[in-house]
Amino acid sequence: MAKHIAVAGNIGAGKTTLTNLLSKHYGWEVQLEDMDDNPYISDFYEDMQRWSFNLQVYFLTTRWKDIQKIRSGKQTVIQDRTIYEDAYIFAPNLHAMGLMSTRDFENYKQLFDAISNQIETPDLLIYLRAGIPKLVHQIQMRGRDYEDAIRLDYLKRLNERYEAWIANYTGKLLIFNVDDMDFQENPEHAAEIIQKVESTLNGLF
Secondary structure: OOEEEEEEEOOOOOOHHHHHHHHHHOOOOEEEEOOOOOOOOOHHHOOHOOOOHHHHHHHHHHHHHHHHHHOOOOEEEEEEEOOOHHHHHHHHHHHHHOOOOHHHHHHHHHHHHHOOOOOOOOOOEEEEOOOHHHHHHHHHHHHHHHOOOOOOHHHHHHHHHHHHHHHHOOOOOOEOOOOOEEEEOHHHHHHHHHHHHHHHHHHOO
C-alpha cells in the first residue's frame, strides 16, 4: 500500500487544491503546508537575506518530522510540498541570488544530507508544471499579503530549478502541465488526473 503521496510545484501551481481534491476522492489524510503558523514566512518576504537560513531550517525540520510521522502511521497521507523542494530548489536559489550566505548554505546542505540518508522518497510524486502567467494569476487570486512582494524573476528562477530537479528525479513520478487545466472547476480535468494517478499507483502503465 502506498503510504506517502506528495504534490510538488512552484508557488501558485495549485498544489493545495490538488492535494485536497485527491484526499477527498481517495480518503487520504491531508498534510498541508501550514503557512499561517510559520513563524518566519512574513519576515522572510520582507527581508529575504536576513531570514532565509532560519526559514529553510524551519521547513527542513518540520518536513523531516512530517515524513517520520507518515512512515510510522497506518494511513495513506498526501503531502503538499516535499522536503526535496527546499533542498534542491528554494535553498540553492536563495544562495544563488545572494540571499543566503555560502556559510549558511553549506551548513544547510550538510544538515539536509544527514537527514536525507534516513528518509524514503514518496511512493508517488505528482509534479505540477506551470508557466509564469499561470503562477502569477493564481498567486493574485488567493491574495496572501506576504506574497505581494514575490518578483517575476524569482518565480522564473524557481521554475528552472524545478525542471532541473524533476529531470533527475528517480522515484515514481507523474507530471501534469497545468497551464491549460482547471481541476478545481472542470470535472473533466479532475477526472483525467484521478485516472492517471489510479493507473500509476496500480501499475497499469
